[in-house]
Amino acid sequence: MFKGIPLIKQKVTNLDNPGNYKILDVASNLTLYRFARIIVKAFHFDFDHAFGFYNNIDDHYRSTKIFELFSDMPDVEHTPGAQGVKRFFMVSDLYKEDDTFLFLFDYGDGWRFKLEFLDDSEKVYHVPDSYYKIFESHGEDPEQYPNYD
Numbered sequence: 001m002f003k004g005i006p007l008i009k010q011k012v013t014n015l016d017n018p019g020n021y022k023i024l025d026v027a028s029n030l031t032l033y034r035f036a037r038i039i040v041k042a043f044h045f046d047f048d049h050a051f052g053f054y055n056n057i058d059d060h061y062r063s064t065k066i067f068e069l070f071s072d073m074p075d076v077e078h079t080p081g082a083q084g085v086k087r088f089f090m091v092s093d094l095y096k097e098d099d100t101f102l103f104l105f106d107y108g109d110g111w112r113f114k115l116e117f118l119d120d121s122e123k124v125y126h127v128p129d130s131y132y133k134i135f136e137s138h139g140e141d142p143e144q145y146p147n148y149d
Helices: 032-042
Strands: 005-014 021-027 051-054 066-068 100-105 111-119 132-138
Touching (some): 032 051, 032 100
Antiparallel strands (some): 005 021, 051 066, 100 111
């Protein structure tokens, strides 16, 4: 009997402006690559840079659980021990042992988002790969490429 796919409700906070956050649902079987795309889209950014997920919010260099786009790219240097985001790891893999993660987008500009697990009680039966739902949106989203002139 098919029991459904758990949806994972989480809070995604812009660490440069903690008043800017989203509460969203994503399917637990979503790849981390697709999840990254959803986070970036939710904050109205272009999905045009590398990224990673780290279980140490304060110092991602000291993380013990690391998932990076670079790990999926042949001949590109990545953090030792980092795992890929495109095929094998899902949103549910983030929260098996940790309730919070750092999502670091664009290593140059260093956009940092705190991911907090809230709930996984709701289940759905048919979910497209791109499914997500924003329950709440707080604060003003930053400009990805502000004009500093």
